[in-house]
Amino acid sequence: MILTSLSLYLYRLPLDSFLPVGKQRIDHRKGLVLQAKATADGEVCDTEISNAEVTDSEVTEGEVKESHVEIAPLSGFDIDQQPLSGFSRESLDEVQQALTVLLPKLQNQSIDCLLEQAEASPYPSIAFGLSLLHAKLSGKLDAVRPLTTAVPLIYQPTDAPKAELIAKIASLKPSVRSVKVKVAQTSMEDELSLIYGILSQRPDLKLRLDANCGFSLEQALDFAACLPLDSIEYIEEPCQHPQDNHTLYRAIPLPYALDESLNDPDYQFVMHEGLTALIIKPMLLGSIEKLQRLIDEAHNHGVRCILSSSLESSLGINDLAHLAAILTPDEIPGLDTLTAFSQDLLVPSGKLQCLTLQCLTLNQLERVASTVQD
Incomplete structure (x- = not known):
């Protein structure tokens, strides 16, 4: 599959109650949504989820697939305006700047370049996001049922x-x-x-x-x-x-x-x-x-x-x-x-409002492709 469109959005979600980050508390969560579209070249897609009991996904040549991933380092400031300590080493600004430089280079490349860039990135949140995007575009997450049971x-x-x-x-x-x-x-x-x-x-x-x-x-x-x-x-x-x-x-x-x-x-x-x-x-x-x-x-x-x-x-x-x-x-x-x-x-979980891409801020520092607001 070939990457034909990559767009980056910024989100900010207020919290109804403070969430603990270690001993600190936050009242909102900020991050990025990376939207990708890829066109199938008729080949079988592979992935790095080596031990997964899933099969490779064959796609029809010319088929366009769209996926979204969240890239949100756990950094920033708490409710007392103190830096969050002990979690992500990278800041959201650093991640946004790095992706701004990287995304144009991925245009018209095979989705396998996402894995290469994931391994090369010094930022864990980008590495995870790009490898996850590859898995989603490859259809690997479509083949499994999510674990819906949670530990409260x-x-x-x-x-x-x-x-x-x-x-x-x-x-x-x-x-x-x-x-x-x-x-x-x-x-x-x-x-x-x-x-x-x-x-x-x-x-x-x-x-x-x-x-x-x-x-x-x-x-x-x-x-x-x-x-x-x-x-x-x-x-x-x-x-x-x-x-x-x-x-x-x-x-x-x-x-x-x-x-x-x-x-x-x-x-x-x-x-x-x-x-x-x-x-x-x-x-x-x-x-x-x-x-x-x-x-x-x-x-x-x-x-x-x-x-x-x-x-x-x-x-x-x-x-x-x-x-x-x-x-x-x-x-x-x-x-x-x-x-x-x-x-x-983007994904409903039962809240009264579910934000779509139209509600988010498109990264103004880069436009690697025309973005469809859907």
Whole structure:
């Protein structure tokens, strides 16, 4: 397939309630939508999703296919105008500038150039977006049913009464078996009260705790000593210093998962006692091929891999649900982050308004092809 049109749009979605980014909070989400059109040349398309149980898609010569992907680094500023820390290394401006330079070079090239550029890009969000675009244009995501089951996210919004939190817990469906709970956010007493409160209503639940590197080793030891360990699946990034995770596990056998540690550009998988899962945020890590390599290595050591959102819009969440069905079919992904969004983007998820391309701002720095506003 040949790329015949590439257009870049900017979106800004207000949030109905603040969303946690580590210990920080955001009240809106900004990102880019890359629209691509490709014309089939009659050949069979291939992809880098090597372990997926899907077949290649044959297309009719001359057929035009259109796809959209979200490219949205988790960066910017929080509600206090402080830079977001610990997530995407690149800014939205850097990504927009890089794509402005790159997209004209892709015009009239084979879609396989998307994979080449994904591997070459220094920006993980671009690498992931381009490899995802290749997979979508190749029809690889069309061949799978998305994973629609989600692990509910539980946290105490700073701008909402506790009654809403209690109501959310009470409304959990009987089919829900695990929930994710943000910790290291407020006082230890309040968070332990929340954990025991959840279990008092639903003693059958397993909890995935997420500390976002929020505890010192001493705090983590104090916190873990008070936990109902039989009800905890694992705790994500419990300690401020990753090497302390091993010390914590040796003292208290609380399995842990890595999340923020994976964002280190020098990260290499190393198996440690107590490591039970990797929380994989594709927008922060890079191309689908890179994700597949990491997943394969982790699985070889018996470590679970769970795809998770970087607070993408409904467009990005929908794509992650499809991707999870391919890369991690035996795990429920962590995609329960759309509740706070005021609007959907291109893909409806039940919001009152779903923005289309006409509602977005076309990148004025480049016009690689005439854009059809549909």
